[in-house]
Amino acid sequence: MLLPVVSVLFLAGCAVTAPELDRSELAEDISVQGIDLPESEMPRPSGELTLEEAIHQALWRNPRMQQAYAKLDLTAADVVEASQFSNPTLSLSVMRPEGGGGNEVGVGLAWGISGLLMRSARQDIAESHWESTRLQLAEGMVALASDTERAWYDAVAARQRAQVQALETRAADLGSLLGERFYDAGNMTDLKRAQLNIRAAEARLKLEDARQRERETRLRLAHLMGLPGEVDDWEVPGKLPLPLAGVEDREGLVEQALEQRLDLRAVDHALEGLTEGVALVRRYRWLGDIEPGIEFERETDGTRLWGGGISFTLPIFNQNQAGIARAEARLEDGEARRAQLEQAVTADVHQHFVRLAHHRDKFSAKRYELLPAREIELERMQERVNFMFDDVFDLLVTKQEELADWQRAVAALGDYWRARVDLAFTVAGELPDGAPGDEGYLETDALEHDPSEMDHDHHDHGDHGDHGDHGDHGDHGDHGDHGDHGDHGDHGDHGDHGDHGDHGDHGDHGDHGDHGDHGDHGDHGDHGDHGDHGDHGDHGDHGDHGDHGDHGDHGDHGDHDHGDHGDHGDDGHGGHH
16 A cells, blocks of 8 residues: 555656756857847937947846747756556445445556656656757747847938938039029020929939838837837947958858757757657657556455556557558658758858848949949049030039938848848857947048038139129029039139120020930939838948038139129129039
């Protein structure tokens, strides 16, 4: 009678507690990929939001992490259940004899031991499943950090593109404003006026699209940080880092991914459990439910009977063939999924490697070939305007086309950073080409000129005292506000044009409406929408383009000695210019 009781107490003492998550082990798993776990609750973001702070906010607040922790707790409960033995069965019986007499009482205690025989193997299977789930938790953290990093670069790129688009829109608005003045003076055709107004309206629409894209990227970043809709107290930086040195060792990255990917390691642990399950089913295929037990009876005459017994299933018809087939099929499925995942990881490394190189080369072509050519074009166009070979509207169109290409450069840089984030996630580690910012940032602040810094002194306006009609030249100050036009150089050649009255024919420059077709080039700004793809991270190589600040110096072309205007008081330049 005491043996079963002692056995029950012994097995109850052998039950294990639920496994606990070791944060240091979890931190080590994700630190390989350059991610640090926040140690305590994060305050809500304010001011400029750095990439590291955004990732920490996401890991601390995003409900995806809470869901992953809950899933791990469920798996821990499975480990406890696998270590426990089934409870014994107590049976009671009372039999009353016919004809009277004492009752016959029986007491039985039975206990299935098949679970005891398989307890160790079942516990190993459950622990393998728990370890697989723990690695899935770590992999989920890495995926969330990658999503947050990508969204952060998208937000930075969208902000920088909106800033450049604002300059392009301002140039288009300036052209429309000047066109109205020329039109009022009778120096512009209806066609040219309409073309300028169309270009300005299209630029304003593109600016609204750019600002909407900026709002959407900020909202997505806030959502990933677990702060949906909270976008008022923080701001992302306004410029993207320049590309880093190219990654050359593609095969080395493939080996790194196959070795360090947490999802591959999780599948390996799951396969260990499946393999143990197949061995367990085969080992005990003949074993059914075995229940040893003891019985106690008291006869009607008061005699007490003690005894023991055992019951078990005879494997005559069912030899657990279905259980064996099921376990083997699960193992084969797991092995196939492992091979499929390995191939997918390898393919992803090659694909993202090629994409990263493509976007890096694409940005380099824009930054070091296209934009310098645009700068030269703008300088030469400024000179032509100064010598009155072209009009100021051609200059404005050229400036808008340059700014549209700057937007495309920002979009290409955003695409580069998005591809880099994808590659880093695929190889499960930091890339061996440095850290963001090591090569500097794409500066776009210099694209906006301060009118107060333009060199008006060289225009020698002092001699305009004899030219009341030249008062309209004061409007050139408005040009200064747009920073793009040192158009004051136009004042330069006035001294040589006694026939400036004929300059009213410059209204024929409305034929430059053909140049107005350059406005169609302005539409290339729409290609900037490719930045949406960059919302994988094309963020800002504008750093070296600050040289466009030199355009403000085109005002120096005004050195053409306006003093000569003294001979042309009646030239009526005011209307022309």
